[in-house]
Amino acid sequence: MDSPVDRPNSAHARDIASVLHGYTNLALHETRGPLVLESGRGVHVTDDRGREYIEGMAGLWCAALGFGEEELVQAAAEQMRKLPYYHSFGHKSHNPMIDLAEKLKAIAPMPASKVFFANSGSEANDSIVKMIWYYNNALGRPLKKKIISRQRAYHGVTLFTAGLTGLPGNHRDFDLPLPGILHTDCPHYYRHALPGETWEDFATRLADNLERLILREGPETIAAFIAEPVMGAGGVIVPPPTYFEKIQAVLKRHDIFLIADEVICGFGRTGNMWGSQTFHMQPDFLSCAKQLSAAYLPISAVLIPDAVYQVLVAQSKKIGTFGHGFTYGGHPVPAAVALKTLEIYERRDILGHVRSMTPRFQERLGRLASHPLVGEARGVGLIGAAELVADKSTKRSFLPGQGVGAYCMFAAEEHGLINRAVGDHMAFCPPLIINDSEIDQMFDRFELALADTEAWVAREGLRAA
Numbered sequence: 373m374d375s376p377v378d379r380p381n382s383a384h385a386r387d388i389a390s391v392l393h394g395y396t397n398l399a400l401h402e403t404r405g406p407l408v409l410e411s412g413r414g415v416h417v418t419d420d421r422g423r424e425y426i427e428g429m430a431g432l433w434c435a436a437l438g439f440g441e442e443e444l445v446q447a448a449a450e451q452m453r454k455l456p457y458y459h460s461f462g463h464k465s466h467n468p469m470i471d472l473a474e475k476l477k478a479i480a481p482m483p484a485s486k487v488f489f490a491n492s493g494s495e496a497n498d499s500i501v502k503m504i505w506y507y508n509n510a511l512g513r514p515l516k517k518k519i520i521s522r523q524r525a526y527h528g529v530t531l532f533t534a535g536l537t538g539l540p541g542n543h544r545d546f547d548l549p550l551p552g553i554l555h556t557d558c559p560h561y562y563r564h565a566l567p568g569e570t571w572e573d574f575a576t577r578l579a580d581n582l583e584r585l586i587l588r589e590g591p592e593t594i595a596a597f598i599a600e601p602v603m604g605a606g607g608v609i610v611p612p613p614t615y616f617e618k619i620q621a622v623l624k625r626h627d628i629f630l631i632a633d634e635v636i637c638g639f640g641r642t643g644n645m646w647g648s649q650t651f652h653m654q655p656d657f658l659s660c661a662k663q664l665s666a667a668y669l670p671i672s673a674v675l676i677p678d679a680v681y682q683v684l685v686a687q688s689k690k691i692g693t694f695g696h697g698f699t700y701g702g703h704p705v706p707a708a709v710a711l712k713t714l715e716i717y718e719r720r721d722i723l724g725h726v727r728s729m730t731p732r733f734q735e736r737l738g739r740l741a742s743h744p745l746v747g748e749a750r751g752v753g754l755i756g757a758a759e760l761v762a763d764k765s766t767k768r769s770f771l772p773g774q775g776v777g778a779y780c781m782f783a784a785e786e787h788g789l790i791n792r793a794v795g796d797h798m799a800f801c802p803p804l805i806i807n808d809s810e811i812d813q814m815f816d817r818f819e820l821a822l823a824d825t826e827a828w829v830a831r832e833g834l835r836a837a
């Protein structure tokens with residue numbers, strides 16, 4: 373590979389000089405530089421040296437229809453010509469936003485009264501928390517404000533949602549979490565089940581722990597529990613089958629809302645329209661984004677229950693306004709693209725396609741578990757992860773500083789596959805349009821990367837305890 377330093381006017385060198393990257397080791401970036409992508413088609417993207425990659429992560433769990441979907445380009449262009457911008461403040465509206473709200477209500481996994489639009493998953497989750505605080509203040513329950521999240525959850529990076537996110541790297545040195553956030557157990561059976569514990573017993577124990585936490589804090593202080601159906605950015609953690617039933621029974625006993633964060637799982641990823649359906653969740657609130665517009669433009673949405681909406685109405689009448697909203701919330705261009713995306717999902721039966729590709733995807737994922745580096749391979753629908761371990765028999769992890777996951781991710785890139793290392797959890801979340809032979813190619817390339825990683829681990833002696 374050319375060194376960026378040798379080519380001072382290259383995109384690599386200019387990137388290093390001017391761009392601050394999120395979720396990147398900034399020191400390493402100064403020497404390594406970026407992978408600069410220039411174009412995409414289907415499940416493939418091409419870099420500025422003409423090398424093609426399978427996009428095994430649909431970007432960031434979002435480009436469901438892959439790259440180069442002309443109908444979405446047309447939908448955006450038409451809307452830009454007609455009404456390139458409008459907002460929803462002060463009683464203003466437009467058809468793309470109205471149509472999209474109706475559509476989301478029609479396909480929602482629970483009764484929803486109203487839809488609120490924002491631009492990102494973080495903003496959607498932040499908005500839900502604000503609505504719940506507003507609601508409880510209106511009901512004269514000023515103490516009922518705490519939100520329970522889970523270790524390894526991912527709910528965003530804004531001031532409040534970064535605290536809801538249960539990953540140490542999102543808190544450390546950012547002075548987070550803010551007060552009012554509690555974390556309960558991560559439902560990862562492989563890592564956290566006690567010796568001899570069944571899936572069922574594990575789920576029961578986690579629900580009991582949740583109830584203990586609620587009783588310790590006082591149910592009158594707990595407003596909501598937020599959960600992704602499958603934890604994505606925490607390493608693709610698939611919960612035990614009866615987990616959410618047991619958790620919801622606890623929440624109901626203590627009058628606590630369930631917020632389903634469907635930012636990754638929504639729109640077919642787990643084989644149903646919603647992860648809530650796959651995992652038997654009956655949420656009060658739901659947030660969605662990413663695959664809502666197949667990631668062609670930023671847009672997110674919040675589905676709001678009627679009981680809350682009615683209280684927001686009464687309170688805003690008293691105060692004179694509902695003092696929340698984003699300049700670009702419900703922007704007509706992303707809304708038009710989202711509508712077209714949902715139409716394509718239906719017309720092309722994307723759900724049927726996901727279900728027919730799932731056996732191949734899960735079979736190839738499952739095969740990874742026999743590799744000496746892989747402690748667990750897990751997934752559902754078209755999402756999964758392989759967790760790399762130093763010792764399969766004891767499940768001992770590599771040390772974070774050894775960078776085994778990062779090495780494997782870069783090795784995959786060399787073999788023409790983009791995937792994502794969440795620590796040492798190697799994630800797969802391809803565009804939903806992926807076909808059988810592309811699934812095979814994706815895992816073939818990953819197996820080459822695993823072999824490279826295994827050789828490097830052995831060479832460097834990284835398995836030493």
Ligand SMILES: Cc1ncc(COP(=O)(O)O)c(C=O)c1O
Nearest residue numbers: 492493494526527528600635636
């Ligand atoms: C489950 C979940 N919630 C929320 C977010 C935050 O979304 P955004 O990055 O659009 O703010 C993400 C992002 O990956 C996510 O995976």
